[in-house]
Amino acid sequence: MIQQTQKAAGSAVARWGAVAIFALASTWNYLDRQVLAAAAPQIRAEFRLSNADYGWLISAFSLAYALASPAVGWFLDWIGLEAGISWAVGFWSAMAAFCGWSRGFAQLVAARVGLGVGESAGVPAAGKLNAIYLEPENRAIGAAVTQVGLTIGGIGAPLLVTLFVDWRSPFVVCAALGLAWIPLWLWLRRRIAPYEVVPPRREAGQLRLLTDWRLLTLAAANMLWMIGYSFGSNWATLFLVQSFRMTAREANGYAWFPPLASTLGAFTGGWISRAAIRRGSSHVRGRVFAAFISAIGCLVAVLAPISPTPFWATMALAASYFWTTAGSVNLYTIPIDIWGGGRAGTAISALVCAYGLMQAGISPLIGHLVDQYGYQPVCWLVALPPLVAWLLLRRLAAEPGVAR
Secondary structure, eight states, X not given: OHHHHHHHHHHHHHHHHHHHHHHHHHHHHHHHHHHHHHTHHHHHHHXXXXXXXXXXXXXXXXHHHHHHHHHHHHHHHHHOHHHHHHHHHHHHHHHHXXXXXXXXXXXXXXXXXXXXXXXXXXHHHHHHHHHHHSOGGGHHHHHHHHHXXXXXXXXXXXXXXXXXXXXXXXXXXXXXXXXXXXXXXXHHHTTSOOSSOOOOOOOTTGGGGGGOHHHHHHHHHHHHHTHHHHHHHHSHHHHHHHHHTOOHHHHHTTTTHHHHHHHHHHHHHHHHHHHHHHTTOOHHHHHHHHHHXXXXXXXXXXXXXXXXXXXXHHHHHHHHHHHHHHHHHHHTTHXXXXXXXXXXXXXXXXXXXHHHHHHHHHHHHHHHHHHHHOSHHHHHHHHSHHHHHHHHHHHHHHSTTTOO
8 A cells, every 4th residue: 555655656746747847848938939028129229120110029929829829739639749749849949040040120020920830839738738747636736837937938038148249149049948858858758657648639620619608708818817928028128128227138137037926926826726626616716716816916017117116116017927927827727627638739729829819919009008108008908907807707617517
């Protein structure tokens, strides 16, 4: 009996190890895209871009990310996680290198489009991995481990950019890291037994799931929820540069605080929902409760533009990012609660698509608002929508047959 218990514990530890190693893919995924934000002042100067122009550059990535995600999510379910994520990481690493090799604005836009297509696999793959390796009550915590990878990428991007005189070399470093991860993943995947076997799902009609009203409700909620995530990811450095007359290097010395806060928020959100589930709440209702707490916390974003120093402005952004991520790890876990691991790629891709479409539309709007009115209206745009998203999730949880 003792040996069986030790074997089971060892297996659980190994599964968490697989989740941690997979988080490295999320690290490279986020590092690739955040190098653009960290190097934004240099890129804007070289290509003579306004804030609105920079917003359109973000939109090029975001639109490709959104439009490709349903097909990429279906591909992950169809081919299986092992091969699917390997192809995706290889492709997005090549596109990261292309970003670094770009010698004109049109080439950079094309590279960002390709990067968006490849990186749309990241979040659905991570959700599918959690369904394969983790028990249901631990899956939001698994999403938090993925967020650790995103945080490392978010912190690493400004630090990486400061190591080089030019903005192109960091993209080439990102590409090399991604390509080096693929053999590590293939070696690991074949040596750690899953919690739940999720074979490739190849029956016809898989994409009909994208018309399910429950998934459409989740996608709408995600579109509202993640405005704050998009702002924190893409505009933090520029906010500090433009609000406090800092250099890019000085601003990047602060810009790693919000990504660190997001990791703490992810684990907090996972802990809130797990505690609710252990008290007897259904999986979905526990995650919606965590979303409510998080939506209240997101209101702190309005303090950033009126903060007297860069430190306090960064702390306000970090707190907003903390609560945005606390809610998002639960929102992205609900599709697995409802549809399981076999359709996780397709289901989560709808949320990825919603996020990409939102970011494609909101980025030029943010740039226009900043150019015309400054950051105060933008921060209200960040603070209020999570409350509306929670109302949508609350309705979803109240429906019979959904709150499992």
